[in-house]
Amino acid sequence: MDWKRKYMTSITNFQTDLLRTFVSVVELGGHTKAGIALGRSQPAISLQISRLEELVGASLLTKEGRTILPTQEGEKLLTFAREIVRINDEAAHYFRRGDLSGVLRIGLPTDYAMAFLQDTLAMFVRNHPDVDLEVHCGLSRGLHRQMRADELDIIVATMPTTQMPYLSRSWVERPIWAAAETFKFDADKPVPLAAHPEGCDYRARMIQSLDSIGRRWRIVYTGSGVSGLQTAVLNGLCVSALTRPTLLKGMRIVGEDEGMPPLENLRVGLFYKHPRLSAAGINLVSDLVGRLDSFGASDAVQSA
Numbered sequence: 045m046d047w048k049r050k051y052m053t054s055i056t057n058f059q060t061d062l063l064r065t066f067v068s069v070v071e072l073g074g075h076t077k078a079g080i081a082l083g084r085s086q087p088a089i090s091l092q093i094s095r096l097e098e099l100v101g102a103s104l105l106t107k108e109g110r111t112i113l114p115t116q117e118g119e120k121l122l123t124f125a126r127e128i129v130r131i132n133d134e135a136a137h138y139f140r141r142g143d144l145s146g147v148l149r150i151g152l153p154t155d156y157a158m159a160f161l162q163d164t165l166a167m168f169v170r171n172h173p174d175v176d177l178e179v180h181c182g183l184s185r186g187l188h189r190q191m192r193a194d195e196l197d198i199i200v201a202t203m204p205t206t207q208m209p210y211l212s213r214s215w216v217e218r219p220i221w222a223a224a225e226t227f228k229f230d231a232d233k234p235v236p237l238a239a240h241p242e243g244c245d246y247r248a249r250m251i252q253s254l255d256s257i258g259r260r261w262r263i264v265y266t267g268s269g270v271s272g273l274q275t276a277v278l279n280g281l282c283v284s285a286l287t288r289p290t291l292l293k294g295m296r297i298v299g300e301d302e303g304m305p306p307l308e309n310l311r312v313g314l315f316y317k318h319p320r321l322s323a324a325g326i327n328l329v330s331d332l333v334g335r336l337d338s339f340g341a342s343d344a345v346q347s348a
Contacts, residue, residue, distance in 0.1 A: 056099055060132050063125040065092040066104065068319045070122060071210060074112050081319050096121075119207065126212060126318055134330050137323045144324040145174040151187035151199035152179060154240075154270040155290045161200065164335045168328055175324045181269075183243050191315055197325050198332070202245045203311045210315040212329065213336055219246055219285040219307040221298035227280050229302055234260035236282035238273045241266060246285040249307045257305050 068078035075089045082089070097104050104118035114122055152161065169177050180190070184201035191199050191210060203214060229235070235254060239247040254261045265276040273284050278294050285307055291297070298304045314336065316329055 062092050062096045064129050066096055067125050070114055071317045072319055133326050144172045146322050146324050147176045148324055149178045149196045151196040152181055154181045155287050164331055168331055198316045200314055203313045210317050212314045214311055214313040217310045217312050221304045222277055222286040222291055222295045223283040223298045224278055224280040225296050234262040236264040237261055238265040238276040238282045238284040239263050250285045253305045253307050
């Protein structure tokens, strides 16, 4: 019995309501907004944060001007807190057997909209016909902006830094050079490229990669949709940076043996604001997380 007693007394119990308050303060930007969302007074929110800091044994929040940010220890706790709260809410909804309904606004880069996340979204719609899913495709910087403005509920987007607000999962994506099977490079001419408009991370990596070895290039096709890039590549008009899920039959991967340097990796993340997310949103996030984990895409569970 002694070892059992010792084991039980060594465990710290992080109460879900304390973790929920902490997540809400960070993601909503302050104690007052968190209090409104949770139906508590500002002093009650402050008291819960203090209790959580006592359990952790460290300060969790800091202030820069009027902005409240997590400390280093706070960022680490946030990693676990968001997952614990999400799983708690998913379990609670399951046992309440509530119907999922409402509107969910999802933001995706075009390649992810057409590749391995597409079937997950389609299955979610079939399983939950009362949920109206709105999928918005665009450049990652625009999707992040819409997330901050509460114009989107869940996004998948590239990450300019490794620590970002509202992050649930992140993984590394390696873009590949793609060309038609019949495409041949002309050493006397610039490399013809198909690219998304300015601001696209894939476009920037293509240009940086070719500039790094002094190889000339020119953009011969520009389009916002990945299907247009795929068509341009398949027709032998140009080469482009794609992901493996968007590589089509009739295409081949081009490597250094043809003078094309490797493309720099991209870090991609799944983002959402938990305090703003409906039961339907929590369910979809769990489906997306499961899909990413099954593909081995989620190399880290992060939050900031």
